[in-house]
Amino acid sequence: MGYYDDNRTENPPSTDPAPNHSERRRGRGGWFFAGFIGAIVGIVCFLIFAPILSSLGVLPYSVTTGSQSNSSVTSPTLTRDVNVNVNTSVTNAVAKVSPAVVAVINLQKANFFDNQYTESGIGSGIIYKVLGSSAYVVTNDHVVSGASKIEVRLTDNKKVQATVLGTDALYDLAVLKISSSDIKTVAQFGNSSTLKRGEPAIAIGNPLDFSGSVTEGIISSTSRTIPVQSNNTTVEAQVLQTDAAINPGNSGGALVNIAGQVIGITSSKITSDNTSSSDSSQGVVEGIGFAIPINVAKPVISKLESGTKIQRPMLGVSIVDLSMVPQSEISQLQLPSSVTSGLVVTDVQHGSPAAKSGLQAGDVITEINGYKISSYLSFSTYMYNNLHAGQTVKIKYYRTGKESTADLTLGSTTFS
Secondary structure, three states: OOOOOOOOOOOOOOOOOOOOHHHHHHHHHHHHHHHHHHHHHHHHHHHHHHHHHHHOOOOOOEEEOOOEOOOOEOOOEEEOOOOOOOOOHHHHHHHHHHHHEEEEEEEEEOOOOOOOEEEEEEEEEEEEEEEOOEEEEEEOHHHHOOOOEEEEEOOOOOEEEEEEEEEEOOOOEEEEEEEOOOOOOOOOEOOHHHOOOOOEEEEEEOHHHOOOEEEEEEEEEEEEEEEEEEOOEEEEEEEEEEOOOOOOOOOOOEEEOOOOOEEEEEEEEOOOOOOOOOOOOOOOOOOOEEEEEHHHHHHHHHHHOOOOOOOEEEOOEEEEEHHHOOHHHHHHHOOOOOOOOOEEEEEEOOOOHHHHHOOOOOOEEEEEOOEEOOOHHHHHHHHHHHOOOOOEEEEEEEEOOEEEEEEEEOEEEOOO
């Protein structure tokens, strides 16, 4: 009798022949081939659909496919669009003051018999005030010198007639009046007495008639003087020195600080070869431009608005700063060791106030009206801004080492 368990199942013996190892290898090769084909299909799909997805904004970058030619195939290239919007202190300063910087055109008659005018020169000017129906423009004296008629060209290229109210050759300044009907921007004056060497300086003007040109540099010096000759008299005028490019046509334009305030009125540029440089090459000296400090110009501008010539006080002497006298010659002046600054009289004009007061060549002036003279610059600035023609002042001076004083009544002179 046999027994069996309903819960147990026995595997029947295999009737298959022994496994074939070559079939297993064919199975693995099939999977590898299928994966390789899939990868190829994926790459092709990417190349086809990536540009479409990029153009729809789905991808965070743009895809540009190269064109295929007989010689080469260009790989896909990733590119980015960059938008630059520069906004700096310099661009803000330029935008603030530029509309107030104009061109000043000097017109002269072609001949005496007709009313035809020709352009003899062009410079720059600054609109600094609007009062009622009039606007006021400051420029250089040499820009308007000899003109039969003056035109002002605004930033929108509109030309308007200008009237010369007054000129001053000493500081190379002139004030014009134009109609205010088209004026929208007025320049703001800054403070030139607080300037420091090395701080930014921006020149705006019309060099070579390239309207509204902007150049940038720094303040190279705040206390330069340059000789000015007028009416057979040579004096030293105070100027700012800058390396901002200043060329013909910039004259009368604006020298601006980083706040967009006018700190100087560009006036001149060294163009001679008389330098101390060892370079013997000929040509224009670069990087040296001058501007009239706005603090010096402001009182002159106010006077020129009245339309009268500026009468300046005069001593009637030729003088040189003591600091400029060679050390070998200072001993001849027999000065006390305590005297380290002053003005050496080199010549006294006949019949001048100085001659009448008893001053002589060789005297060293150390004070005028109680003001101690530290340099020629300080002396001229004080005299032209604080004293007036006809005023009697006390002069303190040294002669052969002895201190003396004299009362002197200042004469009068104009610079034109």
